[in-house]
Amino acid sequence: MKKTEQYAAQHRERHLEELKELLRIPSISTLSEHKGDVARCAQWLSEALTDSGLEHAEVMQTAGHPIVYADWLHAPGKPTLLIYGHYDVQPADPLDLWDSAPFEPEIRDGKIYARGATDDKAQFWIHVKAAETMLKTAGTLPLNLKFILEGEEEITSPSLAPFIQQHADKLKADAVIISDTPMLEKGKPALIYGLRGVAGVEISVQAAKNDLHSGLYGGGVPNAVHALVSLLDSFHDEKGQVTVEGFYDRIVTLTEKEREELGRVAQNEEKIRKDLELSELYGEEGYTFTERTTARPTLEITGITGGFAGEGIKPIVPAQAKAKIACRLVADQRPEEIMKLIEKHVAAHTPPGVKATVARILQGNPFLTPSDHPIMVAASHALKLAYGEQTALTRGGGSIPIVDVFERLLKTPVVMMGFGLPDENLHAPNEHFDLDNFDKGLQTVTLFWDELAASETL
Template identity: 55%
Template sequence: MSHLQKLDKYFSDNREKHLEELFDFLRIPSISSLSEHKEDMQTAANWLADKLRKLNIENVSVDPTKGHPVVYGEWLHAEGKPTILFYGHYDVQPVDPLNLWDSEPFKPEIRDNKLFARGASDDKGQVYMHLKMIEALFATEGTLPVNVKFIYEGEEEIGSPNLPAYVEANKEKLAADLILISDTGLYAPGKPAVCYGLRGLTGVQIDVRGAKGDLHSGLYGGGVQNAIHALAEILASFRDEHGTIQVEGFYDKVRPLSDEERQAYRDLQFDEEALKEEIGVQELFGEAGYSYLEQTWARPTLEVNGVFGGFSGEGIKTVLPAEAGAKITCRLVPDQDPNEIVQLLKAHIEKHKPKGVTVNVSEFDKGAPYMTPFDHPLIQAAGRSYEKIYNVPTAFIRGGGSIPIVAAFDEILSLPVVLMGFGLNSENFHAPNEHFHLENFDKGLRVLGDYLHEVSNLKL
């Protein structure tokens, strides 16, 4: 019997037991952003540590940080074989608004072969798959084909503020040959994907100030600068009519797409018409010369996320607003530096600042872009494991979003990162009625188990 046949039998025989255990994990309201859930965060960390110990993982610890704890464990008895560092997070997003949930967010339910609960897909369900895959390999083979380490944090949903320092302080302990993360998704239902790159993120808030207070538009209009008009002028200067960013130097370090990548994206035959219907727009918009996938995966952006100022209540109030502001974020691609981009934004804003106002620019958290070449042996091995279970070719994609800690892992540990996720974009993570398609839970367990065998046969 092959290792895949053994895994399949084990997972089939133990499916109900595994799901009940996952329910226990999902019942813990580990919301990292809310202080009233601090004890729940500790409970979730202890739950993970306990499960690792029951798997005979060694040196398990729940390590304190300035915020929520980090869970660590290791098993290093596969002599001469590579070491995989598994990463995931046990914290979840808040559940508001509660009235939009069809079932209670921390009382898991299965409906239509979908598991509904906060954290089902992002990321408790996928973290749990790591544990059950290890359990299955021990149960069916008595050992593991590779060495493994685990690092699970409780602050991903708030930007991982304390994990980089933890990783920096524990570089030797965390040394490995690759980092495996299951916190992404499939390309489409039934279509597996290995995500080999993520965009970075940076942003600023622009605060414009005119007079010392709002002014009567009849007395002062036409003679004093309006803060909202000044802000609008600044915002309009950022992009041209095609969406091309006009900030000097913004594109200077953008790594161009390779011909192989562009062909791989074309081969996906992305349906732009279906997308327009899904999101309710008449036409798409973006940088000229690039397809939608190229625009959203491999090109940088500058987006206005919010604008505020003046009077927005019912009726009209004839004033010249004294204050106005906007929040702006940029998705970045290799080899853009978030800190450098912020300085370019500040210089652009200063250059285009209208007369009659003062402008203050404050910075948000930053995350660098990340990419492992999609022809890397570890990436290709992941593709083979997906194909064995899903029986269709694997897509090699970049993600348009950001996981800042991925870039930190790359920078601090200098390891390739393999993103093997099993969620779907439709699963409402961060929204009411979050769920996980159990078809992908079942298949994902088998994919991950096979991947450890694929890695064990590589010469790294």
Template identity: 45%
Template sequence: MSTTDLLESLKKESPRHLNELIEWLKIPSISSDSSRKTDVTKAATWLVDKFRGAGLSVELLPTQGHPMVLAETPPINGAPVVVVYGHYDVQPVEPLDEWITGPFEPTVRDGNLYARGATDDKGQVLTHVQSVCDWLASGKTLPLQIKFLIEGEEEVGSENLERMLPDLAERLACDCVVISDSGQYSDGQPAITYGLRGIATYELQIDGPSQDLHSGSFGGAVMNPAIALSHVLSSMVDANGRIQIPGYYDDVVELSTAEREAWKKLPQDEAAFAKSIGVSELFGEAGFTADERRWARPTFDVNGITAGHQGEGVKTIIPATAKAKFSFRLVPNQDPAKITAALETHLANHMPPGVRHTLTPDHGAPGMLADTESRFMAAANQAIEGAFGKKPVLIREGGSIPIVTRFQEVLRCDCLLLGWGLSDDNAHSPNEKFRIADYHRGIQASARLWEELGKLSRQA
């Protein structure tokens, strides 16, 4: 079977590919929810069965948390070795009442498939699974070896994978890691992502009186922890979007003139972007475009606040405790540990009197940059253009995939970040979706990628 025949065969299998994604999306594999542990394992087992049915060597590898799925095709002498990384765990679904259809009841509407995990990351990683499994089923020999590493803890920081990666390094030895957990630049404009921001996440608790107090009897005599929390959070960033933590920008690598000029040529429409996400206008650090702020500038965001009465009606109290969850998106060269130390200093200097605070770091990871001149990048350009009918642009991504930097460090390999999703796919939000046509184009691009990478000599 020729590659052209294989690509045509993939198109004919589109209904099955969609049905299998629907089947996998029905499994509520929420890694952060301990009550879903059985479901998370079920999602991993579904993948193991898929690989085993296609003849791959496969293992369900236990961790201290959720298991990882490791699978591989036979080695090809002299050809590159590629690791496909992805994750089968998904985000929580709240607020549930904002979903039009159930998050684990995959539904097709207007050419999109709606479900939690549709684009992040089950739908995207399954494009590579489908292309490899169908390639093997065709009887055509793969021109390179492909190893799969698909974990169940990406949405909670990949702690176990990061810890185990050095021990898995020999088993995962490769020339390149392929990851599809990002997106296109815009509808109809495919992209290759060459940079990711890092992340540092925290929970801050501020304690005041030993119990909730009557706001009439005690108001004005004690510091309200919720007000203290508001003061501290507002002290983190100024009116121009500039973060006020001491030394925060010391290690930031400024954007090159070439990058800024290249990004200006992208079909940017900030007003349309604002409208697409439901805001009247955009806001961020002064002196930068929205793309520059989203992709290559560090940020601070409050992710959740809890204090006092949350039920129906009014309860006039001074709450004993107030909490906030917040995060920083970091750019390459910023160190999460240094950010934590600077944050501790800032909190100590800005905490109002009469309250106590506890800062609990959660997870952190540095940002990364890929080599835009690598031969793997050139192969990906050819594959994506062939599948999508348009040459991809090079972009960065504001999100974080914590394990990618560790892949570069431990496996000493190139990384290809090839995303098929769109900016309005609602990842991490209600009504997450994946455009069905892009799912199928992703499978085509994946198959073309193996063909292009297979042309490369491992020694080159």
């Protein structure tokens, strides 16, 4: 047994008791009455980072909740990693659905139950204890580390981007490591190397100045709902492709290797169809369900309003109608460009007699780290060694804004090395974290650091 594994085993109970202390702090960023608890948690972490052998630990104030920073920078010529985590948690409601008090951690059946266990306190605690383990056994680290732990992730991290911009030199690193995502399932590790971005707009159609009596005007004036339906129908062709001119121009096409990797983790389409009680699935021709929902861009109509929606029928010709649209974007699409293309499409396809306007509502950039990047290769290898299973390389269909913030502002690759499981009830009652992944996660991290330190390509 390696010295690091021996130390981790010998000190496991203490590491978990310290984790319990962290989990007892109700650092709920969404509720103002817990502002003091969030600040207390930041201070606790600053002291814990120092106790673990890290240096320059400090609680740094922002316009909102504080950010905790620490580092260890005594490996000249070796890579520098910036490890991100968030110490804020969601509210615990509804309390009556918990089997144990949400802020009184309990270990049952090899799992630790508490609010914030998997999202994200136990996951970043792995890295803290990995640093301690290596420092205590070797007296040094094989590379340089920086930690940034924020208290606003659950409220969309409003202070993070300004903080990074202000302290870009302090946070400079060769890569950012985030452990706040799930593995495929127990015993099956995964790295997420891509996330989709988002562009959301609202289309408003105006016909006459007000609703009109359908008996007096029906068939003789434009109907705003008819016009909107015609306009919305123009966004897709019969093959499920988006027909907005230029929509696909900037996308990074899936390679055959990527399609092969995604095929390894592909979902059972027939099971999905049956579970959703659908007669058939839908999507862009030529792609699997997994590819459509993680690696291809989409344009979805998410809501329509117009005319009379109450009980019975009101015989009118509607003067107004609206629709909300959300696009999921992939690298290298940019939401500003997509929204501009949608505006042009709307202008070109608006039926005669009505006016259509587009309001920009929501935007976020997609993210992609090449799966063959040296740091991804090293991370994948470390996970395979620790778990004894091939690491799955996957993409996420949703968006995690902080990932784009780091990549864009620090211009560095981001590795999402998650140790959670899909069924650990994050944001729900009985949130928990499997302690087998605490042990294997710590082993993974130390192997990863050793491998990166020996690499000559990062």
